[in-house]
Amino acid sequence: EGIDEDKTGLKDLIESAGNRAVITLQNDYEYKADPIEIDKALTIDLKSQTIQYLGIKDCLFSIVEGGSLTIQGNGTITSTVPGLDSLIHVKDGGVLNIPLCMADHTDRLIGMALE
Numbered sequence: 001e002g003i004d005e006d007k008t009g010l011k012d013l014i015e016s017a018g019n020r021a022v023i024t025l026q027n028d029y030e031y032k033a034d035p036i037e038i039d040k041a042l043t044i045d046l047k048s049q050t051i052q053y054l055g056i057k058d059c060l061f062s063i064v065e066g067g068s069l070t071i072q073g074n075g076t077i078t079s080t081v082p083g084l085d086s087l088i089h090v091k092d093g094g095v096l097n098i099p100l101c102m103a104d105h106t107d108r109l110i111g112m113a114l115e
Contacts, residue, residue: 006033010051017042025049025075035059038067038094046075053079053087060087063094070097 006012010029017023019040025047032054038061053060060077063069069088071077077087090096 006031011036014038014042014044025051025073028052030054031060032056035062035089037061038063038069040066041068043070043072046071046073046077048073049075051075051077053077053081053084055079055081055084059084059089062089062091063096065092065094068095068097070099072099 008027008029008031010031011033013023014036017040020042022043022045024045026049028050030052034055035058051060060079061069079087088096
């Protein structure tokens with residue numbers, strides 16, 4: 001059974017977005033729940049905000065077949081969960097895009113699992 005502590009509404013924000021939507025974060029987010037499945041084309045503009053993953057298993061985002069996630073902006077996606085392999089799982093034909101303008105910030109992306 002999964003956990004559900006999405007007090008900041010990150011999952012609802014992503015799930016309610018339409019295909020090809022651009023989600024521009026206006027606040028910092030903390031997320032401690034089951035992975036958010038990305039099965040449509042989305043762009044998350046972090047601006048200068050932070051997404052902090054506090055979950056206890058798996059990952060923050062799971063990009064599956066038909067899903068495409070573009071991450072842009074100068075924000076941070078991070079976690080302090082010990083032993084976490086990655087924050088973003090890309091599997092079954094999913095696509096992760098990180099524009100070159102973020103190249104100097106890739107050290108903030110704590111691992112990716114490509115399946």
